[in-house]
Amino acid sequence: MNRNRxxxxxxxxxxxxxxxxGSLADEMTVAPAAFITSPMRSLAWTxxxxxxNGGYGWSSSFVSYSPNDAAAxxxxxxxxxxxxxxxxxxxxxxGPLAGGQAGLNWQINSMWLTGVEADYQWANLTxxxxxxxxxxxxxxxxxxxxxxxxxxxxxxxxxxxxxGVLLANPILLYGTGGLAYGRVGETLxxxxxxxxxxxxxxxSYSCIVGSSACFSGSSSATLVGWTAGGGAEFALxxxxxxxxxxxxxxxxxxxxxxxxQTTLAKTSPSxxxxxxxxxxFVVARGGLNFRF
Numbered sequence: 001m002n003r004n005r006x007x008x009x010x011x012x013x014x015x016x017x018x019x020x021x022g023s024l025a026d027e028m029t030v031a032p033a034a035f036i037t038s039p040m041r042s043l044a045w046t047x048x049x050x051x052x053n054g055g056y057g058w059s060s061s062f063v064s065y066s067p068n069d070a071a072a073x074x075x076x077x078x079x080x081x082x083x084x085x086x087x088x089x090x091x092x093x094x095g096p097l098a099g100g101q102a103g104l105n106w107q108i109n110s111m112w113l114t115g116v117e118a119d120y121q122w123a124n125l126t127x128x129x130x131x132x133x134x135x136x137x138x139x140x141x142x143x144x145x146x147x148x149x150x151x152x153x154x155x156x157x158x159x160x161x162x163x164g165v166l167l168a169n170p171i172l173l174y175g176t177g178g179l180a181y182g183r184v185g186e187t188l189x190x191x192x193x194x195x196x197x198x199x200x201x202x203x204s205y206s207c208i209v210g211s212s213a214c215f216s217g218s219s220s221a222t223l224v225g226w227t228a229g230g231g232a233e234f235a236l237x238x239x240x241x242x243x244x245x246x247x248x249x250x251x252x253x254x255x256x257x258x259x260x261q262t263t264l265a266k267t268s269p270s271x272x273x274x275x276x277x278x279x280x281f282v283v284a285r286g287g288l289n290f291r292f
Contacts, residue, residue: 055285137196
């Protein structure tokens, strides 16, 4: 092979290699640049989720009393036997709670989200109000004692709508509200520190020191009301989110009656009605959701 032909072959090989390298360089400059500069895909919130939570609930409550018959009136506000009206008692109801929730999100666009959520909580919210008073007996005697009201919320749940804003995905801020229900119990008790009886208008009560309660009453019922609040949710991963929220739960106004446990012959039991404040309490809780 002569010298000119060898030089030509070498020139062709050099230009071919340089051309291939140039094409590869063009391809490599496009892909990495697009990968680096293209925006990250935002977290998609639409879908079903379940989770668990725990927290604390508290409220400020009160209870007042009114006599239901002539004997109850005479032995307290009527002043027979130096009786005095049963005063109002203010008390706190509080305790821990834990439960689970399930819901469905629908992401309207990159900023707004709506959905529904239901939850059920096991709770131990308890409180007690003590009202000292003077219970009158006939003739002209009485005793200093207490009307003790106890209240407990053992469980509750909600069914709510949620409306949220994704200010900085993956952070969701939301407001929520809807239906609430709960199991609420009350007990009333007067343990007499003296012995005696009083009869008036066909009603009566009789108390003996050391015996069972002079007046007592109890009930437990499922009350229905409403709830509203708000919170924040943060996506830890594409499937796991952490939430923190505060709700106000209102279950309505319960009533309870304290009835005389022992009466005089041919009379009906005397009683007092306890008017309790609405069962309204604040819930602060945190939890985890798993999104499907």
